[in-house]
Amino acid sequence: MSDNSxxxxxxxxxxxxVFETAFKNQLPLMLKGPTGCGKTRFVAHxxxxxxxxxxxxxxxDDLTAADLVGRYLIEGGQTVWRDGPLTRAVREGGICYLDExxxxxxxxxxxxxxxSDDRRVLPIDRTGEQLHAPDDFMLVISYNxxxxxxxxxLKPSTRQRFVSLTFDYPKSDIEQSIVRKETGLDEFTVRxxxxxxxxxxxxKDHDLEESVSTRLIVYTATxxxxxxxxxxxxxxxxxxxxxxDEEVVAALMDVxxxxxxxx
Amino acid sequence: MEEFVGxxxxxxxxxxxxxxxxxxxxxxxxxxxxxxxxxxxxxxDLALELKDSLNKNWxxxxxxxxxxxxxxxxxxLASIGHNNLYLPKNMAxxxxxxxxxxxxxxxxxxxxxxxxxxxxxxxxxNCDAVxxxxxxxxxxxxxxxxxATQHVKIREHIKTLKADATEMTIRELLCNPESxxxxxxxxxxxxxxxxxxxxxxxxxxxxxxxxxxxxxKDTIDSSDHAKGEKGKKLNIRKKGEYTSDIDExxxxxxxxLESIFSWTEFIPVDRTADEDEEDNASMAAEDIxxxxxxxxxxxxxxxxxxxxxxxxxxxxxxxxxxxxxxPEWDYRxxxxxxxxxxxxxxxxRRIDSHAFSSKLRERAKRLKAQFEFLxxxxxxxxGQPDGSEIDLERFILRRADELNGQVKQDDNxxxxxxQNLRSLSCLLLADLSLSTDSYVSNxxxxxxxxKDSLYLFSxxxxxxxxxxxxxxxxxKRRDMVRYYPIKTFDENQSEAIRNKISSLSPGxxxxxxxxxxxxxxxxxxxxxxxKLLLLLSDGKPNDIDLYEGRYGIEDTKHAVHEAFTKGxxxxxxxxxxxxxxYLPYIFGSANYIKVKRxxxxxxxLPKLYSLLTK
Ligand SMILES: Nc1ncnc2c1ncn2[C@@H]1O[C@H](COP(=O)(O)OP(=O)(O)OP(=O)(O)O)[C@@H](O)[C@H]1O
Ligand SMILES: [Mg+2]
Numbered sequence: 001m002s003d004n005s006x007x008x009x010x011x012x013x014x015x016x017x018v019f020e021t022a023f024k025n026q027l028p029l030m031l032k033g034p035t036g037c038g039k040t041r042f043v044a045h046x047x048x049x050x051x052x053x054x055x056x057x058x059x060x061d062d063l064t065a066a067d068l069v070g071r072y073l074i075e076g077g078q079t080v081w082r083d084g085p086l087t088r089a090v091r092e093g094g095i096c097y098l099d100e101x102x103x104x105x106x107x108x109x110x111x112x113x114x115x116s117d118d119r120r121v122l123p124i125d126r127t128g129e130q131l132h133a134p135d136d137f138m139l140v141i142s143y144n145x146x147x148x149x150x151x152x153x154l155k156p157s158t159r160q161r162f163v164s165l166t167f168d169y170p171k172s173d174i175e176q177s178i179v180r181k182e183t184g185l186d187e188f189t190v191r192x193x194x195x196x197x198x199x200x201x202x203x204k205d206h207d208l209e210e211s212v213s214t215r216l217i218v219y220t221a222t223x224x225x226x227x228x229x230x231x232x233x234x235x236x237x238x239x240x241x242x243x244x245d246e247e248v249v250a251a252l253m254d255v256x257x258x259x260x261x262x263x
Numbered sequence: 264m265e266e267f268v269g270x271x272x273x274x275x276x277x278x279x280x281x282x283x284x285x286x287x288x289x290x291x292x293x294x295x296x297x298x299x300x301x302x303x304x305x306x307x308d309l310a311l312e313l314k315d316s317l318n319k320n321w322x323x324x325x326x327x328x329x330x331x332x333x334x335x336x337x338x339x340l341a342s343i344g345h346n347n348l349y350l351p352k353n354m355a356x357x358x359x360x361x362x363x364x365x366x367x368x369x370x371x372x373x374x375x376x377x378x379x380x381x382x383x384x385x386x387x388x389n390c391d392a393v394x395x396x397x398x399x400x401x402x403x404x405x406x407x408x409x410x411a412t413q414h415v416k417i418r419e420h421i422k423t424l425k426a427d428a429t430e431m432t433i434r435e436l437l438c439n440p441e442s443x444x445x446x447x448x449x450x451x452x453x454x455x456x457x458x459x460x461x462x463x464x465x466x467x468x469x470x471x472x473x474x475x476x477x478x479x480k481d482t483i484d485s486s487d488h489a490k491g492e493k494g495k496k497l498n499i500r501k502k503g504e505y506t507s508d509i510d511e512x513x514x515x516x517x518x519x520l521e522s523i524f525s526w527t528e529f530i531p532v533d534r535t536a537d538e539d540e541e542d543n544a545s546m547a548a549e550d551i552x553x554x555x556x557x558x559x560x561x562x563x564x565x566x567x568x569x570x571x572x573x574x575x576x577x578x579x580x581x582x583x584x585x586x587x588x589x590p591e592w593d594y595r596x597x598x599x600x601x602x603x604x605x606x607x608x609x610x611x612r613r614i615d616s617h618a619f620s621s622k623l624r625e626r627a628k629r630l631k632a633q634f635e636f637l638x639x640x641x642x643x644x645x646g647q648p649d650g651s652e653i654d655l656e657r658f659i660l661r662r663a664d665e666l667n668g669q670v671k672q673d674d675n676x677x678x679x680x681x682q683n684l685r686s687l688s689c690l691l692l693a694d695l696s697l698s699t700d701s702y703v704s705n706x707x708x709x710x711x712x713x714k715d716s717l718y719l720f721s722x723x724x725x726x727x728x729x730x731x732x733x734x735x736x737x738x739k740r741r742d743m744v745r746y747y748p749i750k751t752f753d754e755n756q757s758e759a760i761r762n763k764i765s766s767l768s769p770g771x772x773x774x775x776x777x778x779x780x781x782x783x784x785x786x787x788x789x790x791x792x793x794k795l796l797l798l799l800s801d802g803k804p805n806d807i808d809l810y811e812g813r814y815g816i817e818d819t820k821h822a823v824h825e826a827f828t829k830g831x832x833x834x835x836x837x838x839x840x841x842x843x844x845y846l847p848y849i850f851g852s853a854n855y856i857k858v859k860r861x862x863x864x865x866x867x868l869p870k871l872y873s874l875l876t877k
Pocket of ligand 2: 036039040041099
């Protein structure tokens with residue numbers, strides 16, 4: 001496929017086939033992986049590829065079931081029903097993507113239960129409707145497993161309703177081509193950046209709570225491509241976002257210096 | 264810069280032939296954290312800890328060197344052992360502070376790609392590491408060349424340093440690391456270990472460093488109690504000289520230490536799948552027993568409580584159950600060895616009625632009140648049939664329904680502040696190993712502070728709805744991991760439990776992984792939503808057998824991971840002021856805290872708990 005309107009996505013392995021197969025067989029999908037590794041991009045790409053509208057909901061701890069399903073609003077003494085993104089996706093046969101689903105309140109996740117098993121229905125209590133999801137409706141959720149989310153992990157009854165795909169930061173050569181395509185930065189610098197990031201990723205759980213994400217590498221490369229001094233770009237987009245500890249930032253900047261040869 | 268070097272240089276040359284510039288000295292302690300982060304970022308082994316390298320005599324030209332310097336030549340080089348990365352305790356080889364700092368940076372970068380190996384290969388490995396580092400980190404080239412050329416200049420100025428063929432080759436290697444291969448091929452007999460040392464390279468005798476260091480460590484560990492009694496820290500450096508200076512006059516000890524540490528330290532390389540590991544383990548352990556006696560006898564501070572032999576069964580604590588088998592992780596084989604350890608449930612033999620001070624009891628009361636308050640912390644519950652506020656969202660929905668002509672009778676239109684109902688189980692697991700017997704202040708030992716903390720903690724928690732249990736552990740080899748079930752989840756706080764806490768006494772070692780696994784099993788059957796294992800320890804996993812250094816660390820890390828996969832969060836509180844790099848390795852950076860002053864612990868623990876479980 002070489003459709004130019006497709007959001008660029010370079011597969012890490014067989015995720016495209018898994019997604020397509022799940023879609024064709026009306027199975028919901030769960031994407032697991034660290035922040036900024038391409039989950040959102042992947043879903044956007046797949047929605048476009050499959051020609052379905054995409055409804056993305058960024059979950060947070062105040063998200064209620066009504067935010068997903070819909071609510072009545074009062075307009076000039078009249079009430080109007082407004083579909084939530086989930087309901088719209090069900091009606092239209094689109095893809096509904098619940099990003100960072102563990103952030104949502106536990107009772108919210110229950111709404112998706114009847115949709116994500118073989119019933120594939122969305123009961124709307126308010127209107128008394130019971131929507132049957134068409135074949136081209138698909139539910140996709142994502143979450144970032146790890147120590148931070150341990151205390152609010154997904155319930156097994158939710159987790160086991162989904163076919164799941166695990167993402168990680170792409171292998172070096174794939175990541176380099178991602179960064180190059182996203183930013184147009186030269187091959188040499190991109191290789192240096194990706195190498196450097198892979199060294200920094202080893203520090204996760206030691207000195208840093210998070211890894212350098214592909215997103216941060218893309219940001220850094222964008223800044224360099226726009227003419228910023230590479231050291232400054234690394235400081236602003238690669239190192240500072242990872243730590244508030246000045247000592248660690250300074251220590252890592254020495255390593256950046258050692259890597260980049262731009263003293 | 265060069266002029267500056269020149270000036271200082273003259274001063275230095277006239278002073279003495281010591282290769283040091285004290286005015287420009289950088290202390291390892293000031294940059295230790297920075298360097299350990301950098302070592303890992305350069306690709307160094309994550310499990311290594313950054314330690315001071317030892318003061319030792321250069322194996323090579325001893326006479327030559329003593330001629331060279333007025334006092335004894337001090338030599339510290341970078342090296343890598345099985346558990347540690349060693350760096351010089353201070354860096355003063357350049358007359359400029361910035362350069363000395365960079366020398367440290369260079370050494371961690373180099374050490375990160377240096378593969379320690381047999382002595383014979385050292386030079387090649389070292390040169391490979393230099394060129395690899397420069398290739399991988401091209402930004403270091405300028406730094407390296409500055410360091411190398413300055414260093415060569417300094418060498419040129421050492422009058423007594425004869426510029427013989429070896430020395431010239433060293434200089435050439437330093438200045439042209441790119442052509443190391445040809446240089447070495449052209450000088451097949453070249454052996455710089457006989458020459459004046461090169462501080463920009465790794466130590467050619469790392470094994471020795473490791474051996475001395477660990478025998479030293481053991482000496483210090485056992486003197487820990489002495490330290491408490493004397494109320495001040497032992498001078499590590501002094502001890503080191505003492506140990507490495509051992510010769511005929513203390514032959515027995517030197518010999519013993521040697522044999523033991525070749526045992527503990529070399530297992531990781533040589534003995535991966537030895538079948539008689541068992542035999543050797545007990546043999547070496549016996550050696551350790553003997554030595555501790557020898558050592559105990561000659562320690563000035565006198566009374567060393569080193570009861571490595573089990574007390575007679577009529578004096579030891581009571582064993583309730585000795586049949587709990589638990590696995591252990593062997594990182595060298597990547598294997599979880601089934602039923603490898605045996606855990607005994609223990610109870611103190613004598614349980615006296617507790618005598619917590621009135622001050623502590625007062626504190627407990629206050630803390631309890633605070634926790635009662637915390638437990639009552641409230642949350643807005645929406646959609647209630649009654650309550651202090653109107654639930655606006657519900658109200659709007661309901662109005663909308665009415666306007667739509669649907670009238671429903673369940674009008675839960677109110678919000679109510681209610682107690683937060685959480686469902687949580689916490690197990691507090693305390694390290695009762697012998698090291699907790701050391702003093703942290705004039706009148707209290709670590710164990711006293713642990714007991715006080717357990718007491719305050721249990722009082723505080725009894726004011727909440729949370730289910731909690733308390734356990735303590737120690738160990739002596741894998742077949743005797745001792746676990747004291749001080750309070751089970753189902754027991755209520757009581758006088759009996761307070762008495763049990765106050766009757767705990769320290770003993771033996773710290774087989775942490777096994778204890779964590781047992782605690783994990785206890786938590787696993789809890790039916791609460793959230794499960795927390797709170798570990799309280801004063802140091803490293805270690806036991807008398809091979810459970811030491813990396814082996815113990817890897818097993819503990821594995822046990823923590825097993826708990827994690829069972830939905831249990833493990834959080835560790837350590838009482839330690841050392842820079843323990845293994846903590847984040849075992850627990851993850853968000854899952855431990857260090858309490859610098861042990862005396863803070865009793866207060867800190869309950870507060871920490873309320874933070875953790877918010
Ligand atoms: N495989 C890929 N192909 C193309 N671009 C990618 C790929 N992976 C990552 N990217 C780049 O990384 C950026 C971040 O990816 P994305 O927003 O999809 O991350 P995410 O996994 O959804 O993160 P979060 O969990 O924080 O939402 C994208 O904007 C894109 O530039
Ligand atoms: Mg995303």
